[in-house]
Amino acid sequence: MKPLGWVASAKIAWRDLSGGFRGLRLLFICLFLGVATLAAIGSLTASITGELSARGQTMLGGDVEIAMTQREAESDELAAMREAGELSETIRMRAMAQLTDTDPSADGPQAVLSELKGVDNAYPLYGEFVLEGGLLDEPLAASEIVIGQSLSDRLQIEPGESLRYGTATFTIRDVIADEPDRVGEGFTLGPVAITSIEGLRRTGLIQPGSLYESKYRIRLAPGADPAAAVDDLQDRFPSAGWEFKDRDRASPGAFRFFERMGQFLSLIGLTALIIAGIGVGNGVASYLGRKRAGIATLKILGATSADIARIYAVQIGIVSLFAIICGLAVGALATPLIVTALGDLLPVAPGISLHPAPLAIAAAYGLLIATMFVLPPLARARTEPAAALFRSLVERHAAVDAKTLLRVALAAGAIVAIALLSARETMFSAVVLGATGGALLFLYALGWGVRFLAKRLPRPRSPILRLAVTNLHRPGSQAPAIVIALGLALTLFVTLAAIQTSLTSEIRNTVPERAPDLFVLDIPVAEEGQFRRIVGDQDGDTQINLVPTLRGTIVEYGGQRVADLDGLPDGAWFLRGERGVTYSDVLPEGSELTDGEWWPADYDGPPLVSLDEEAARVMDVGLGDTMVVSVLGREIETEIASLREVNWDTMGFNYIMVMSPSTLRDAPHTLASTISLDGGDEAVLSRDILSAFPSVSIIEVREVIGQVTALLGQMAAAIIAAATVSIIAGIAVLIGAIAASNQARSYDSVIMRTLGATRGQILLTQAIEYALLAAVLAFVALALGLLAGWSVIVQIFEFTWTPDWFVVLGTLAAGTLLTLGIGLISALPLMSVRPARALRQL
DSSP states (O other): OOOOHHHHHHHHHHHHHTTOOGGGHHHHHHHHHHHHHHHHHHHHHHHHHHHHHHTHHHHHTSSEEEEEESSOOOHHHHHHHHHHSEEEEEEEEEEEEEESSOOTTOSSOSEEEEEEEEEOTTOOSSSOOEETTEEOOSOOOTTEEEEOHHHHHHHTOOTTSEEEETTEEEEEEEEEEEOTTTGGGOOOSSOEEEEEHHHHHHTTOOOTTOOEEEEEEEEOOTTOOHHHHHHHHHHHOTTSOOEEEEGGGSSHHHHHHHHHHHHHHHHHHHHHHHHHHHHHHHHHHHHHHHTHHHHHHHHHTTOOHHHHHHHHHHHHHHHHHHHHHHHHHHHHHHHHHHHHHHGGGSSSOOOSOOOHHHHHHHHHHHHHHHHHHHHHHHHHHHHSOHHHHHTTTTSOOOOOOHHHHHHHHHHHHHHHHHHHHTOSSHHHHHHHHHHHHHHHHHHHHHHHHHHHHHHHSOOOSSHHHHHHHHTTTSTTOOHHHHHHHHHHHHHHHHHHHHHHHHHHHIIIIIHHHHOOSEEEEEEOGGGHHHHHHHHHTSSSEEEEEEEEEEEEEEEEETTEEGGGOSSOOTTOGGGSSOEEEEEOSSOOTTEEEEEEOOOOTTOOSSOEEEEEHHHHHHHTOOTTOEEEEEETTEEEEEEEEEEEEEOGGGOSOOOSEEEOHHHHTTSSOEEEEEEEEESOOHHHHHHHHHHHOTTOEEEEHHHHHHHHHHHHHHHHHHHHHHHHHHHHHHHHHHHHHHHHHHHHHHHHHHHHHHTTOOHHHHHHHHHHHHHHHHHHHHHHHHHHHHHHHHIIIIIISOOOOOOOHHHHHHHHHHHHHHHHHHHHHHHGGGGGOOHHHHHHTO
16 A cells, blocks of 8 residues: 555545544643633733833823923923923822812711822823813813812812812812823822913922922924934933933833733743643543544555554644634634723723734644644554554553654743743743643652552452552553643642732731821921821820931942943832932831941931842942932932841831931921821821821822732732633643543443442442542642742742631632542443443444
8 A cells, every 4th residue: 555645644534524523622622722811811911012002102291201200390401302392391299189168077088189280281292181071172270170080079079169289279170081191100099180380389289398290291303213312311411310201111110010911921821721732632642542443444454654644633733723723813802802891900992903923922832732742642643553552442552752752842842932032031931831841740750650659559458449549550541641630720729729818818917917097298397396296186096107208319339320221130120210218317117227337316427328138139239339319300429338128018118228317308308107096087187187288198008008909909810810721721631631541441331330330339439549649639739839829929929928728728628529520520421331332342
C-alpha cells in the first residue's frame, strides 16, 4: 500500500468526522474556554488603554500639561508657555462645599468635601464642557458655579440655589454632564464643582501654604511634537519643580493600572489555558482510544505511521481551529458586554472595535497549547503496533519518541517567549509562569508517586477496597491526570478563599483599628492654638495629631539628576512628581528609626532629611549622601541624616521625607491634623471647625475606607472571575481524565457485574478510589493554595496575611465533595453498559 498523502488522508479524516466530533468535545471545550478568556481579557485591556491614548488631548485638556503645587506660574514662565502655543490655566483644590442655610436638625449633610476647580475663559482647549442644560456657551461669572450630580444629590441642592466655599457664596448655574478632562485629573476624594478662576480667588482659600494645584495646558500648533515642547520648557526652567504630561500619556496612573491588571489577569488566563491543555491531552487520548480498532485496522491494511498521523492530525486540527476561532469570536464580542456591565467603574467607555494584537496572542497560545498536549497521544497512536493497540486496555502505553518530546519542548518554549516578550514586567510574568509550571510538575510527580505507592501497599482483605487500590496503578490508570485535575481544582478553591477572606479581614479589622476619624487639611499655622481648643472642647476622649504639610519633588540624589535618568529604578514611584514633605523636632508617629540619629530639638544647621529606608534602598543612597528637593520652586540640597521604617498602614500622616525644622519652618505652608474621637460627635466637631476655619477641608475616613474597600472588592472580583475559568478548566481536566479511563472501566464493570457485583459495589469502589486520592490531595492543595494566596496578599498587595481558616477549610471540604461528586456522576453511564455490547467493542 502506497502512502496516502495529505489529500487522501484529509478525505478519510473528513468522512470520519462527518458524523460529528462527539469524541473531541472535550478538546473543543477546553481550547474554547482558554482562548475565549485570553481574548476577552486582552481585548478589554487593549480597548481601555487604546481609548486612553486616543483621547489623550481631551482627557489632558491640551497637548502638554504643566502642573505645580502650592504656587502659580511666574510671569516669565507664563510667557514661555504662551510661546509654545495657546494656553489655558486651571487651579484645583479640595474644599468644603457648605449650604448657606444650615439646619442642625436636617437629616442630610450640611457640608461635603469636594474638588473645587477654577477655570479660565480658554477652558477647555479640547473637547466640550457639557452641562445638563447644554454646552457652556458663556464663561462663568465670578459669582456662579456648576456642580457635579453627586454633589447635588448629597447636599440635596438644585440649580438656582446658593452654595458657599470659604468666605464666598455662589449661585449654582447648572449641573455638570461631562467634564472633558475628568480622567486626566486623577483620583478625587469628593464630587466636583467648577467656577471661574476669579470666583475661586473670592473664596479666600488660596493662601500662602494652601494645598492647591495649578495646571497649565498648552495647545500646540498642528504637527508640533509634545515631547520637544516639554524638553524645551524643562531646559529653560530646570529648577521649577514642574510635573509634565503630554497627550500620549494623559492619564499615566490609569494607563499603568489597566496595563498591569490586564497583564495579571492575562497570566491567570494563560494558566487556565495550560490547565485546559491537560484536558485537551486527555480528550485526545480518550478519542484515539475509541478509534484504536480503526487505527489498528488501517495499519494491518498497510497504512504507514505517517498516514495515521496525518488522518488524525487533520481531524484534531479541524476541531482545534474551530475551537480557537469560536473562542476568539466570543472573546472579541464579550468586550462591549463587559464594558456595559462595568459602566462607571471604567475611566473611559471604549467603543466597539477589534484589536488584532491580543486576538493574535490568544490564538497563538491556543495553537501552541493544542500542539503541546496533542502530540504525545498522537505519537503513541502513530508508533504503537497494531497488536499493541488491541491490547491497550490491559497493557501500558508505549513511551513517546524523542522527536515528539522535542516538538513539545519547542512549543512550551514558544509559549514562555510570547508571555515574556509581551509582558510589561518580565520578572513578574516569569515568576507566575514558573510557579504554574512547578505546581503542574509537582502534581504530575505526585500522581506517579501515588501509582508507585499503591502498587507496593499490602493487599487489603476487603475485595472492594482491594479493587479501589488496584485501580490506582493498573495498566491504563489515569491516576497522574486525575491527581493533576483534582489537585489544581482544590488548590484554586483554597487560593481564592484565602485571598478573599484576607482582603475582607484587612479592611474589616486592621484599617478601622488604626484609622483616625477625621483628617483636617489647610489649617493656618498661626491658628494652631485655637484649633486645638476647639477640638479639645469636644465630649469624650479626643486625640489630635498636627503636622506641617508641604509638597516637594526629588530632583537629584546621589549626584544624579532625576530628569537625566534613562528610566526610573524599579519601585521608585516616589520620583514621579511631587510628594508630601514635612518637618519635625521629634521622630514622627508611625515611624521607627533604623539608622542614623535624629537631629536635636534646637538644631539650626545645614538642611537635613530623614528618609524612608525602602526609598533609600531603591535610590541606592545612605547616611551622609546628598539629595536635592524642590519645594515651592526652590531647590534645597539636603544631607541624609537618618533612615526610618514607615508603617504605611496606620492611615495617619506618613512621609517619605521629613526635614529638619529650620529648613522649612519659614516657608509658606499650612498644618494638617488627624482626629480620633472616642465618644465625640463627628458632625458637631466638623461644624465647629468649619465655623472657625472656613478655609479648611475635612475628610471623613469612613468615606476613604469605603472607596478603598470598593476598589479592592472590584480587583478581587476580577481575579475571582478570571480564576473561575481556571477552576472550570480544572474540572474539565478531571472529566477528561475520567473519560480517558472509562473504556477500561467499562470492561471492568462488565466483568464484575458478570461475576455478581452490584452497581452499588462498583460505585463504592470508585468512590473509595477518588476518596483516597482526595485525602492525599487535600493536604497538598491546602499547602499550595495557602502559598499562592500568601504570595498575592503579602507580596503583591503588601497586606497582612489574615485568612479566615474556617472559610478556607470549609471551601476545601466543599471543593473536595464537588470534585468527588463529578467523578461519581461521570461513572454512572458505565452502569448502563450492556455486557454483550461492551465485550464486542474490546
